[in-house]
Amino acid sequence: MSAVSPTIGAEVDIAQLTKVYHTRESEDVLALDAIDLKIERGSFVAVVGPSGCGKSTLLSLLAGLTPISDGQITIDSERVIKPHSKIGVVFQSDLLLYWRTVVENILLPIEIKGLDVKKYTAKAEELLNQVGLAGFGKKYPSELSGGMRQRVAICRALIQEPGLLLMDEPFGALDALTREQMIMDLQTMWARLGNTVLFITHGIDEAVFLADRVIVMSPRPGRIDLDLKIDMPRPRQWSRVHEDPTFHGYVRQIREIFEAKGILVAH
Amino acid sequence: MARVSGFSGSVAVQTEREKNTLKAKRKFRLQQLTERFSALFLAFTLLAIWQIAVPLSGLSEFILPTPLAIANRIANELPLLASHGYITLFEVLAGFGMGVAIGIPLSLLIFYSRAFEKAVYPLLVALQTIPKVALAPILVLYLGYGWAPKITLAFLIALFPIVISTVVGLQSLDKNLVNLVRSMGANEMQTFFKVRLPAALPNIFGGFKVAISLSVIGAVIGEYVAAERGLGYLQLQANSLFDTTLNFASVVAISALGVSLYFILDFIESKVAYKRDSAK
Numbered sequence: 001m002s003a004v005s006p007t008i009g010a011e012v013d014i015a016q017l018t019k020v021y022h023t024r025e026s027e028d029v030l031a032l033d034a035i036d037l038k039i040e041r042g043s044f045v046a047v048v049g050p051s052g053c054g055k056s057t058l059l060s061l062l063a064g065l066t067p068i069s070d071g072q073i074t075i076d077s078e079r080v081i082k083p084h085s086k087i088g089v090v091f092q093s094d095l096l097l098y099w100r101t102v103v104e105n106i107l108l109p110i111e112i113k114g115l116d117v118k119k120y121t122a123k124a125e126e127l128l129n130q131v132g133l134a135g136f137g138k139k140y141p142s143e144l145s146g147g148m149r150q151r152v153a154i155c156r157a158l159i160q161e162p163g164l165l166l167m168d169e170p171f172g173a174l175d176a177l178t179r180e181q182m183i184m185d186l187q188t189m190w191a192r193l194g195n196t197v198l199f200i201t202h203g204i205d206e207a208v209f210l211a212d213r214v215i216v217m218s219p220r221p222g223r224i225d226l227d228l229k230i231d232m233p234r235p236r237q238w239s240r241v242h243e244d245p246t247f248h249g250y251v252r253q254i255r256e257i258f259e260a261k262g263i264l265v266a267h
Numbered sequence: 268m269a270r271v272s273g274f275s276g277s278v279a280v281q282t283e284r285e286k287n288t289l290k291a292k293r294k295f296r297l298q299q300l301t302e303r304f305s306a307l308f309l310a311f312t313l314l315a316i317w318q319i320a321v322p323l324s325g326l327s328e329f330i331l332p333t334p335l336a337i338a339n340r341i342a343n344e345l346p347l348l349a350s351h352g353y354i355t356l357f358e359v360l361a362g363f364g365m366g367v368a369i370g371i372p373l374s375l376l377i378f379y380s381r382a383f384e385k386a387v388y389p390l391l392v393a394l395q396t397i398p399k400v401a402l403a404p405i406l407v408l409y410l411g412y413g414w415a416p417k418i419t420l421a422f423l424i425a426l427f428p429i430v431i432s433t434v435v436g437l438q439s440l441d442k443n444l445v446n447l448v449r450s451m452g453a454n455e456m457q458t459f460f461k462v463r464l465p466a467a468l469p470n471i472f473g474g475f476k477v478a479i480s481l482s483v484i485g486a487v488i489g490e491y492v493a494a495e496r497g498l499g500y501l502q503l504q505a506n507s508l509f510d511t512t513l514n515f516a517s518v519v520a521i522s523a524l525g526v527s528l529y530f531i532l533d534f535i536e537s538k539v540a541y542k543r544d545s546a547k
Contacts, residue, residue, distance in 0.1 A: 063450045083452045095447045099465050099541035109451040112461070140541070 009042030009196035010086055010163025012062075016071035019057050030221040031057040034071065037215065037224065044190060044197045046207035047215045048254065050263045054222025055200045059168050062198065063089050075164055085113065088157030088195075090167045094149040096141040096156075102128070103137040106156045113160075120159060127155035130189060147178035151185075158193070167199045171206070183210060184238050191235065208250045209241055216257050225257050332512040340512045341519060347501070348520045354497040356524060358414065358486035362421020363479050369422075370429035370478075377430070378437045395427040399485055403492040417489030417497070424485035425478035432474025436467030468540035476532050483525040498524070 014037040021029040032054045039045050049055050060066040062073060064083040073080040075087065088109075096105045106124040107117050128134055131151040141149055150170060157165060171179040183206055190197060190210075201207050207214045208230055216226040232246055241247045258264040301308075314334045321333045328336060341348065377384045399420055406416040440463055448458050490499025498521045505513035 065446055065449055083450050085452065087450075089447075089450045091443060091447065093443065095441075095444055097444075097462065097465065099468075108448070108461070112448060112451045112453045112457055 008163065009040075009194055010076045011041045012037075012039040012164055012196060012198075013074045014038070014062075014071070015073075017058075017061065017068065017073060018070035019054070019061060019066065020069045032061070033221040033223050035222065035224060037227075039196055039198065042194045042196055043212045044199065044210055045213045045215060046199045046201060046211035047217060048201055048204055048207045049217030049222070050219050050258070050261075053217040053219050055217060056168060057222065058217075059089075059166050059198070059200055062164070062166055063087055085160060086163040088160065088162035088165050090150075090153050090157045090165070090170045092169045092172045094141070094146070094153040096149055096152060098141050101138050101140055102133070102144070102152050105141065105152060106159055108156060109159055124155065124159060127158055128152075130192075131155060131185065145178075147174050147182060150174065150182065154186075154189075158195075161193075161195070163195055165195050165197045167197065169201055170199075172202065179206075180238060186210065187235060204251050204254050208247060208254070209236055209238060214250070214254065216254055218261060219263065225261070226254070228253060329509045329511045332515055336512050337515045337519065340516045344513070344516065348498070348516065351496060351498045351501045351517075352520055352524060355483070355486050355490065355499065355521070358417040358489065358497065359421055359479070359482045359524070359528065361414070361418045362485060363425050363475075363482040365418065365422040366425030366429050366478055366482070367475070370426050371433060373426075374430050374433035374437065377434050391427060391430060394423070399424050400488055403488050406489070407493040412493045412495070416493065417486045420489040421482040421485035424481045428474045428477040428481065429471075430474075432470045432477070433467065436470025436474075437463055439470070440466050465540070468536075472532065472536040472540060476529055479528045479532060480525050483521065483528070487521055 014035055017032055017035040017037075018030075019032040021031055023029060035058070047055050047058065057066065061068055062080065064080050064087070068081075075084060078084070078086075080087075096102075097108070100108070103121065103124050106127065107120055110117055110120045125134075125137055128137060131154060133148060133151055133155075136144070136148070136152075141152070144152070150173075154170070171182050174182065187210055199207070199210060211230055214226075214228045214230060215224055216228065217223065218225045228250060230250055232241075232244070255264060259266055318333050318335060321331055332340075373387070377387060402423065403416065403420060406419050410416045410419060444462050444466070445458060448462055453461065486497070487499035487502075490497040491503060494500040498517050502514055502517035502521075505511070505517060
């Protein structure tokens, strides 16, 4: 089994990023308020925050899907104004096209970009191997479980070796056991690939476990409340980490912010 | 108690439990078969009742022929039925074809332009509520006795189901799928052909199937009002000659035409659109 060539992670610079939604009732909604964030090459950054804090808006802007109101985003010094080929996106639902086979789904971005599908087919099979779905290429999404479909979605996002991988609560729709497995698998996979990851989640544990840095966002208007560096050695063991006081320290710091903002109310 | 054969070969070990399982499986299998053919059984039973009831009641053939008499007539008049059938078939296909050729672009306009939607939809609904039977004589008045009124009727009756199903199919797409392909850099044309259209195909084919069944009705109505050929015309002729058997035979032929066209569409759909597993 050939090793996948390591992707060089992209460097992302978010400067004074602002997004205002204009609603019909003429009251503008400030979703993101002048966010400044520099993401180092190959680092794993998690973003946690309550619903409505602008996490998904942030992802949408980074993916080039929504126009920016103010500020700018650059990836490897190129401005992001529309969907960028260096960016792969994994959404909360797998969004696989049910009328295409697994491999055809993975190759969808290649088709859209007009590249040679044949050249990438081997790569697609290789990615399937890496996520533990070897031999599933010709199956249809309806024959796969939720966790397996999400793995295929991850392969699809990785097919062009993106410098930046955006993940919007990718494990949110999965059952708890599958989610735990996927979290561990993601760590292993990322360690091998080395791309920059921006991972949005509601789960504090998940965020602290996976990330080099956890960004905590406040409720609307979205601002960064805390930029927490996670100083724990890798590879991290999900089973051991819950006994680790350092881990709990980080989790507690994040919870305290939520409690202070009234997002989590302790009883 | 188990009985074991000590020799190599065919005899299986049969415990009491295995015997019961086999029984249960056979019973289930019989149930499955019965269910699948239940419609046929029922139809056959009804036909049998009809067949027996007619001579018993003393009704003559020109009032109510028996199923066997009808079947016999069909077999004897196949060339006649076929030649008229081709005429009706042509009218149906032409009308339905026009329905597709005009209906699909219309649906796209309605889908992509809110202004167009607001302007055209109410007119379409109004058109739909006009009974096509009432339109038939008017069409004959303006279009004459030939192909035109029948094809037009078949077209008008097919248009609405095609447009409605296509528009609904396009509108019911999960918006996230559009975001997904946009994030891959797709333009609207690519989004349409790779996502919107395939996702809408089940709805579109549903509309087609309804439309083609209705087109048959439209063509036949046209033939009732003014025709010199076609299955509807044949039926009217048979009617006026008190040839009730041929009357029934024409109806069977019309029905067979509709059913065949439906199943042809079903077949095309199975080749073109991947059928999502239905919730069973």
